[in-house]
Amino acid sequence: MKAAFRLLFAVGIACGLAGTTSAQDYPSRDITVMAPYPPGALTDGVARLLQPKIAEYLGGATILIDNKAGAGGAVGVGQVARSKPDGYTLLMVVNAPIVMAPSLQASLPYDPRKNLRGVGVIAETYLTLAVHADSPIKSLDDVIRMAKEQPGKLTFGSAGIGSAHHIAGEVLNRKAGIKITHVPFQGGGPAIQNLVGKQLDMSYGTLPTVHAFVESGDLRIIAMAEPKRVESHPDVPLITETIPGVETTTWLGFFAPANTPDDVVAKLNEALNYALAQSDVQEAMTRLGLVVRPSTPAELDALVAKDLDFWAEAVSTAGIEKQ
């Protein structure tokens, strides 16, 4: 029944109930927020967590979450990029399809610089390099030494081709002059599962996927692939402290189509930051392994511009070909 209902809604919106938009009477109808991954994915969870708080700030507006998955998020992002810039079609998404995909995919159905504008940063998370608790590898120095002794023999797991995990691993290979074999999985969870089952020598993994296994004594984090030491793990060294330049950033952002009016974007930014300031939202985010990072729209635009250049260089250093 609900599916049928949502279908009717989608048709209704597609038929165009649009009017003129200004911040005074915005929102005057239902807002659709695209979370371009399957239900249950991190992005979907965050969108559904923020949905009631943002709706509350916008005077009880109805917000629909649209999960249009496909092509690593590109299908859903493309749909928002082509939408009418009236503030009624918005996007919540992780950084990958926005700042990484342009360096990895030859034909994207959008240009993040031209078709989207930032509403605000939502949160960030951290990428770790982990080994099994029984592993002889205790530190990054051990990794480099053993990889030099047996080139190509060690393996590292990643969340897939073109993931931050993969790029970090290949950049480490190039910059340290070593060869660790990349073993891609379909998502970060299966990679960590294979690390727990000792099928891999090491694996990259986001802090939330790795953390429970560290607590249970199955895994050990040897380093973080981050530019700054992580507040919750101040003792874990960074890869970049040993091999400069091996770093990644992972964040979630809230976007609107490029020509959405400034006052509407400003109102949405207020609503987002109001939601992020709620203590129950912050607690839930912490449980998801995310750290809340409120910002202005301009700060997100600047972050996107900086990261587009950063990933373009990292992908070329890693020697990954565009597809």
Next chain:
Amino acid sequence: MDLLTNLALGFGVAFHPMNLVYCFVGVLLGTVVGVLPGLGPLATIAMLLPLTFGLEPTESLIMLAGIYYGSQYGGSTTAILVNLPGESASAVTTIDGYQMARKGRAGPALAAAAIGSFFAGTVATVLVAVTAKPLTAIALTFGPAEYFSLMVVGLISSIALASGSLVKALAMICLGLLVGLTGTDIYTGAPRFTYGQFELLDGIDFVAVAVGIYGVGEIVRNLESRSGAQALIAKITSLWPSRDDLRRMIGPSVRGTAIGSMLGVLPGGGALLSSFVAYNVEKKTSRNAAEFGHGAIEGVTAPEAANNAGAQTSFVPMLALGIPSNVVMALMIGAMIMQGIVPGPNVVVNNPELFWGLIASMWIGNAMLVVLNLPLIGLWVSLLRIPYWIMFPAIIAFCCIGVYSVSNSAFAVYTVTISGAIGYFLIKLDCEPAPFVLGFVLGPMLEEHLRRAMLISGGDPGIFVTRPISGGLLLVAAVLLVIVSRPTVARRREEVFVEDD
């Protein structure tokens, strides 16, 4: 006895009135979405997820779990009545279930599915309680090499799935493998068979293909002739299984449960693979082998028992490791996190009431399903009396809504349409869809694990025979290959084929 104290704790939690209510709501919803073709537990759980945030963690997980195994029950109903797998795991139930319905034995077929599922559910509940820890350890020893060898066993045994020509069965498996390769190559990122379509980058949606090939194809075939259309309205002889039927259900229930319980634990294949394997094993071991494909009650009981057992044991890696064995479990993990429970090895220790309460509720939920479904058999069967000019358009409409809701994309509806056309031609060419579907499902997994194992071993194929579990599975595959190609079996296949004409 630790186990008894734990189970007592679990039943104490599960029998709490509110938990009973949510358990009932879950299985009822599950049955309904299982019956609606294409609309699976995934879409339902996803839509209900936000509503569960206000509930207690145990209440919400009990309800979500109920939807999942309830849908396994419901999915078999349409599979039997109208040849439409309401849920992907019931695809194999269509083979004999639908034939039984055409012979007017829809009632016994539905009863066999319900009773087989209940038996499996009961055993699997106990099994999950007793063996959660060791089963988890087994699942972890399965690396890429073991998965590859398991897929080989699955593919070879799928040859036995076809009752018609061997050459056609092989051709269908190969076609399934090729179509399954559509999408992004996960080792290079290169798009394959996508022809520039973004929607194809993630591959072709299984549910859409299954609904199209089985459902739409069958409907079109039925419309060809008035008499064909009336095949659906075959006269119903009896609603309940005879004493002989019941006796024939015992063995398949036990074997199906054993297979489903083991395969359900493994991430990836899970319930779907277990129903295929259970069907094949039954076909090989049954004294009524010749009846398979023509309405054998064993061919309904075994896969139904297996997919229900598999659905329950797939909770083991989720609860004990925080690792999802399929997409529905990934959603359950999302629900746990939102409730403030960190999924992982510590759930049993930190949240014993949740862990044991959920397990106990599965048994209660299974009992509710039997009570709910057995009286409904009469109602479901009477649906067959609906004139086809109302029934067929309604089914197609539900199929389209169902597949649309999976990814909110019209592309899935096109997939159903094209698959339907292909399905119709396959029927006309006397090619059975089951080997195609198995090839479609196993092909990508076979490739993924083969290449991953080779990456890890540094290109040494020895990894498949030197690892004991993998080597053992390959041995089983070799033995199976010999059995399948033995002249006597081949002759029996011929006989079946001739009978068919």
